Amino acid sequence: MIDAIINYEFLQNAFFSGLLIGIIAPLLGVFIVVRRMSLIADALSHVTLAGIAGSLYLSQTFTVLALINPIYLGIVASVSGSILIERLRTLYKHYEELAIPIIMSGGIGLSAIFISLASGFNTDIMSYLFGSVSAVSRQDLWVVIAITIVVFLFLYTFFKEMFVLSFDEEFAKASGLPAKTIHLLFMVVVALVIAASMRIVGILLVSSLITLPVAASMRIAKGFKQTILFSILFGEAAVILGLVSAFYLNLAPGGTIVVTSILILLIVILGKKAAMKMKAERV
Amino acid sequence: MSEPIIEMKNVSFQYEYTQVLNNISFKVNEGDFLAILGPNGSGKSTLLKILLGLLKPQSGEIKLFGQPNETFRQREWIGYVSQKSNAFNSGFPATVEEVVKSGLTKKVGMFKRIPKDALLQVQDALKAVGMERFSKKNIGELSGGQQQRVFIARALIAKPKILVMDEPTVGIDHENVQSFYDMLYSLNKEQNITIILVTHDVDTVSNRISHVACLNQTIHFHGYKQEFDEISQEQLDKWQGHAVRKIH
Numbered sequence: 001m002i003d004a005i006i007n008y009e010f011l012q013n014a015f016f017s018g019l020l021i022g023i024i025a026p027l028l029g030v031f032i033v034v035r036r037m038s039l040i041a042d043a044l045s046h047v048t049l050a051g052i053a054g055s056l057y058l059s060q061t062f063t064v065l066a067l068i069n070p071i072y073l074g075i076v077a078s079v080s081g082s083i084l085i086e087r088l089r090t091l092y093k094h095y096e097e098l099a100i101p102i103i104m105s106g107g108i109g110l111s112a113i114f115i116s117l118a119s120g121f122n123t124d125i126m127s128y129l130f131g132s133v134s135a136v137s138r139q140d141l142w143v144v145i146a147i148t149i150v151v152f153l154f155l156y157t158f159f160k161e162m163f164v165l166s167f168d169e170e171f172a173k174a175s176g177l178p179a180k181t182i183h184l185l186f187m188v189v190v191a192l193v194i195a196a197s198m199r200i201v202g203i204l205l206v207s208s209l210i211t212l213p214v215a216a217s218m219r220i221a222k223g224f225k226q227t228i229l230f231s232i233l234f235g236e237a238a239v240i241l242g243l244v245s246a247f248y249l250n251l252a253p254g255g256t257i258v259v260t261s262i263l264i265l266l267i268v269i270l271g272k273k274a275a276m277k278m279k280a281e282r283v
Numbered sequence: 284m285s286e287p288i289i290e291m292k293n294v295s296f297q298y299e300y301t302q303v304l305n306n307i308s309f310k311v312n313e314g315d316f317l318a319i320l321g322p323n324g325s326g327k328s329t330l331l332k333i334l335l336g337l338l339k340p341q342s343g344e345i346k347l348f349g350q351p352n353e354t355f356r357q358r359e360w361i362g363y364v365s366q367k368s369n370a371f372n373s374g375f376p377a378t379v380e381e382v383v384k385s386g387l388t389k390k391v392g393m394f395k396r397i398p399k400d401a402l403l404q405v406q407d408a409l410k411a412v413g414m415e416r417f418s419k420k421n422i423g424e425l426s427g428g429q430q431q432r433v434f435i436a437r438a439l440i441a442k443p444k445i446l447v448m449d450e451p452t453v454g455i456d457h458e459n460v461q462s463f464y465d466m467l468y469s470l471n472k473e474q475n476i477t478i479i480l481v482t483h484d485v486d487t488v489s490n491r492i493s494h495v496a497c498l499n500q501t502i503h504f505h506g507y508k509q510e511f512d513e514i515s516q517e518q519l520d521k522w523q524g525h526a527v528r529k530i531h
Contacts, residue, residue, distance in 0.1 A: 030376075034372065034375055034376065036372070157393075157394055160385065160387075160388045160391070160396070160397055161388060161393070163377075163381070163385050163388075164385045164388045166375075167375055167377060167382065167385065168365060170337075170363075170365045171363060171365050171437075172388075173335075173337055174335045174336075174337060174358075174361075174363040174365070175358055175359065175363065175386075175388065175389040175441075176336070176356075176358030176359070176389055177388065177389055217376075218374075218376050221376055222378065222419070222421060223376065223377055223378035223380075223381055223419075223421065224376055224377040224378070224381050225381070226376075227376040
């Protein structure tokens with residue numbers, strides 16, 4: 001595999017993008033999970049699909065647009081979706097989760113229209129749905145690098161504010177932090193990460209890389225920083241094992257990465273149970 | 284007589300069509316330990332939110348440390364301890380130390396990191412609430428009363444002049460309420476922190492408190508604790524809107 005990575009540019013693209021996503025998706029995922037927003041990630045990924053499908057349709061109709069990477073329209077759709085969700089959440093104060101099905105079905109609906117306009121599924125759209133080892137371009141890698149930088153800048157600047165906001169929103173507001181602004185920025189960054197991740201794991205499975213490593217980490221970590229650390233470790237392990245097996249077995253990486261994440265989660269849950277049992281027996 | 288550090292004048296507030304607070308006026312002096320009592324729906328939480336600048340009243344005037352509430356910027360002078368039960372998710376993966384340290388966020392300021400020596404301040408704040416042995420525990424592993432103390436430490440670390448608490452005794456076992464009040468009393472006396480707490484539970488009001496205000500849309504009584512102990516049953520009924528027995 002290492003030989004192949006050195007020799008083939010497409011593998012470099014996929015592998016390096018995967019490594020970066022394996023860091024940023026679980027990193028933001030910790031904040032998403034503790035704020036009970038896991039489903040928002042799912043809704044946004046479906047909106048991203050609408051952007052991608054729209055872009056693919058447009059490039060079919062207007063050949064000039066074929067040069068434009070669909071990921072850009074995906075990013076635009078995802079970021080607009082995140083802002084729309086926020087608007088809806090303030091509109092339906094007592095039914096905040098209502099924003100999720102509205103945006104999610106909107107995203108899938110639009111995607112369905114664009115896909116049928118572009119006369120059905122083709123391999124392109126399949127690679128966006130379930131990820132791909134071979135379809136990641138150098139341009140995609142640059143986009144992922146740029147988004148990784150944005151994520152690090154955001155958390156470098158607002159880490160302590162994000163912690164307070166996630167732990168206790170009322171306290172954050174009462175102590176005079178600009179909670180609304182930071183939250184909106186956070187949503188935009190989440191949208192960017194979703195758009196970045198979909199090239200590797202695919203739109204339908206983006207939320208897995210955001211939530212599964214965090215779910216495993218929370219079982220064993222002590223404290224917040226450790227939760228982040230373990231989440232990234234599990235995320236990276238899933239991406240590396242998933243990409244390698246996808247490459248050798250010729251499978252969609254979205255599938256192998258998710259299955260690996262679930263295996264990690266199971267090992268952690270069962271391992272912790274066994275450890276607790278042994279501890280109890282010793283006492 | 285010291286200057287009032289909180290002053291409300293004719294404050295009224297309504298949510299859409301419901302009048303919640305009607306013409307509230309009161310003052311809090313530095314060093315007071317005030318309990319605002321009121322039955323459910325009497326507007327206690329709304330009053331606190333107005334005080335914290337989270338809600339704007341339709342009319343009236345509020346002054347904090349002599350400055351109008353709208354332009355008051357030293358929010359870190361007011362330490363807020365939210366009502367435990369609804370504010371936080373008990374499975375949150377954070378240690379006591381991380382939670383207390385986060386109380387410095389506003390004070391340290393945007394775009395700056397919390398300094399390394401903050402851990403000493405964390406220990407001091409935990410000591411003040413008698414929780415120094417728990418700093419490495421996850422917050423979810425503690426009992427309700429212990430969590431409440433940690434939240435007070437989180438407010439204390441920013442060295443506030445006023446501590447504002449929403450229903451602080453909810454989630455604390457009855458036998459521990461007295462020691463909880465003892466701890467607040469020592470903060471009030473030794474560190475000279477003004478304390479304002481709201482509670483619906485008349486029974487838990489301790490002798491450690493210096494002042495009592497009875498709220499039900501409007502202030503029915505505001506005075507020393509001793510005076511409150513002497514008010515008649517009829518007055519109490521009138522305030523609460525229904526018959527409640529006073530227990531001594």
